[in-house]
Amino acid sequence: MKKLAILLVVCFVFTLGLSAYKTFQAITHPIKYENIIISNANKFSIPSYVVASLINVESSYKENAISNKDALGLMQIKLSTAQYMNEFYNLNNSLDQNDLLSAETNIEYGCRYLKYLIDKFEDIYTALSAYNAGETRVRVWLRDENFSKDGKTLFYIPYSETDKYIEKIKNNMKFYEKIYK
Numbered sequence: 795m796k797k798l799a800i801l802l803v804v805c806f807v808f809t810l811g812l813s814a815y816k817t818f819q820a821i822t823h824p825i826k827y828e829n830i831i832i833s834n835a836n837k838f839s840i841p842s843y844v845v846a847s848l849i850n851v852e853s854s855y856k857e858n859a860i861s862n863k864d865a866l867g868l869m870q871i872k873l874s875t876a877q878y879m880n881e882f883y884n885l886n887n888s889l890d891q892n893d894l895l896s897a898e899t900n901i902e903y904g905c906r907y908l909k910y911l912i913d914k915f916e917d918i919y920t921a922l923s924a925y926n927a928g929e930t931r932v933r934v935w936l937r938d939e940n941f942s943k944d945g946k947t948l949f950y951i952p953y954s955e956t957d958k959y960i961e962k963i964k965n966n967m968k969f970y971e972k973i974y975k
Contacts, residue, residue, distance in 0.1 A: 826855050827868070830898055831846055831849070834905040835905060840905055844908075845901070848963060851962045867897070867899075869907075873889065879903055879907055879910065911925055911929065927951075931953075
């Protein structure tokens with residue numbers, strides 16, 4: 795009888811701990827806008843878990859997020875970047891700030907921009923570095939042997955902010971990959 799009571803207590807504590815862990819994960823790694831993420835990730839041939847990770851790092855899934863650099867929405871897209879994507883892909887979409895605060899539009903343009911960077915840089919982490927630090931800056935880093943041996947991938951990121959950003963993305967990808975695969 796005593797062993798049964800101990801076993802029940804252990805099971806209760808384990809269940810309570812598992813529930814707390816799942817609650818913690820739901821707070822630190824939300825799963826929102828799943829259909830929009832999957833649809834756009836598929837449309838632009840980007841793994842869904844990469845998009846989910848990027849959104850978590852960029853905005854913590856806050857649809858109305860606005861940065862001090864005027865990046866907007868879930869994927870923190872600047873209006874000028876979205877307008878450039880319109881020109882680059884010959885789209886005739888008229889966009890304003892409010893459009894980029896919409897989850898559907900923001901994720902579409904964020905994925906479109908990420909795909910553009912992946913096509914330019916080929917390596918996902920180099921593309922993500924450009925998403926954070928800018929395409930021109932990353933091109934300079936790739937030409938510097940202190941940062942890149944092959945001119946395609948970065949073995950060292952000289953900006954602390956971008957280096958930390960890539961680490962956060964990688965950590966998030968481990969979690970979201972389990973969900974989206």
